[in-house]
Amino acid sequence: MEDVLKLNQIHKIYEGKAPFQALNNISLNVASGEFIGIMGPSGAGKTTLLNLIATLERPTSGNVIINDQQLDQLNKEQLSIFRRRMLGFVFQDFVLLDTLTLEENIMMPLVLEKEDPLIIKRKVKKIAEKLGIASHLNKRPFEVSGGQKQRTGIARAIIHNPDLLLADEPTGNLDSKTSQAVLEEMLRVNEEENMTMLMVTHDPIAASYCERVIFIKDGELFNEIYKGNNRKLFFQQIIDVLSMLGGNENEFLSARY
Template sequence: MKMQDRLQKTVLLAQQVYKSYGARGNVQQVLRGIDLRVLEGEFVGIMGPSGSGKSTLLNVLATIDTATKGAIFLEDTDIAAMNNTELSAFRRKKLGFIFQDYNLLDTLTVKENILLPISLGKRNKQAAEADYQAIAANLGIGEIAHKFLYEISGGQRQRTSAARALIHRPSLVFADEPTGALDSKAASSLLGTLEELNRERSITIMMVTHDPLASSYCSRVVFLKDGALYSELYRGSKTRETFFKDILNVQAVLGGDRVDPV
């Protein structure tokens, strides 16, 4: 472990995490002994070929699914020790989620969707409005506050989803293929904003993606193969273009989906 790693707070710690599906005689092992530590302020990408366990790992770490075996700690809290009610409250307070299909409510405006995570809490209206104004400005969606989803673009919907994930200041944001439904311009714009928020506000993000271009915005990329950790890359002081090429090189050895260099 690097010296600077020891000085940073551990947000997530996974130890020997296994996940299998099926019954005796027909068991599919999806995750195989995953060990992973995520530090505060990291932007971690999770990559691997189709079927490598990327989304399963995210779901297990995000408390959406349960591990078959192993330990997972989120800010020193053992998630296996919590019941469903406690997990629900923990997710609402500590975690943020950005999904490929947005998961927004059609009956609410952009602003109402963003404010939803804190509407169930005890934050007063003035504080909630201040939080909304700040995150809407960060994501460039202040002008569409009172529009409904059918009135805005896919890129604006995903920015709304990101604002909703961030407004309650979560300890960790999980993003599952957040650019999968976006065109290249909207995807690059969103990723650039997430990178900026990560850098300037130390927001901790874990993003599952099949796209090496998306991963090049991360500070670290972890590669899975057959449900196990295969390799990892740190961006460090590299340019995004150089890091992108490094990711492509690992992906070429690993196999799976390819994206031509740009």
């Protein structure tokens, strides 16, 4: 299958008074339609990796190729169009606009693409129903709960059908029921729309929804495992790798236990 994303020998050093190597020689190929989990202790470099793919940071060396396009060959303007069309983001601190309703927030990517208003309306309704926020569409972000905001962020990230969805702890602040609803919706979109997804998570249950989980430790690839056809078994394997990873095991498990 065709690769949507290729990372070739990525190194990332944050310069400054005390330069810090956040990523060391990461190579990774992601095939079209894969749903990938990224795990690793706090500070391992997960968000850094996502930011490089998101074109928000540049690697110190190595290159990122998305849909055969080498990102460092695009100028600033091309990058912003590329980002808008090809990518969807669910980031921890990627906030909704408080002056807009949830509906207006969700439709933003389609408005930027000058999509037909009737089609926009229909798409927003459909996605809001799936995510259980349809009855809140006329409210503004400060009038709804954290989980409802998070689901609005996910709706906005996927409404334009990006080639690649990048999600940093999309279920981080959600209770287990809402978390499950969000993961099931992501899985549905992954399967039905064949949308390729990369999800950073500390939660082994969330990771068990993925087809493949990649583990990062101290900026390096530590291990990767594939799901067979048994999510429970995969969950156990994820726990096993996390305990091999060492660090603070409670950090991973405290999300739920």
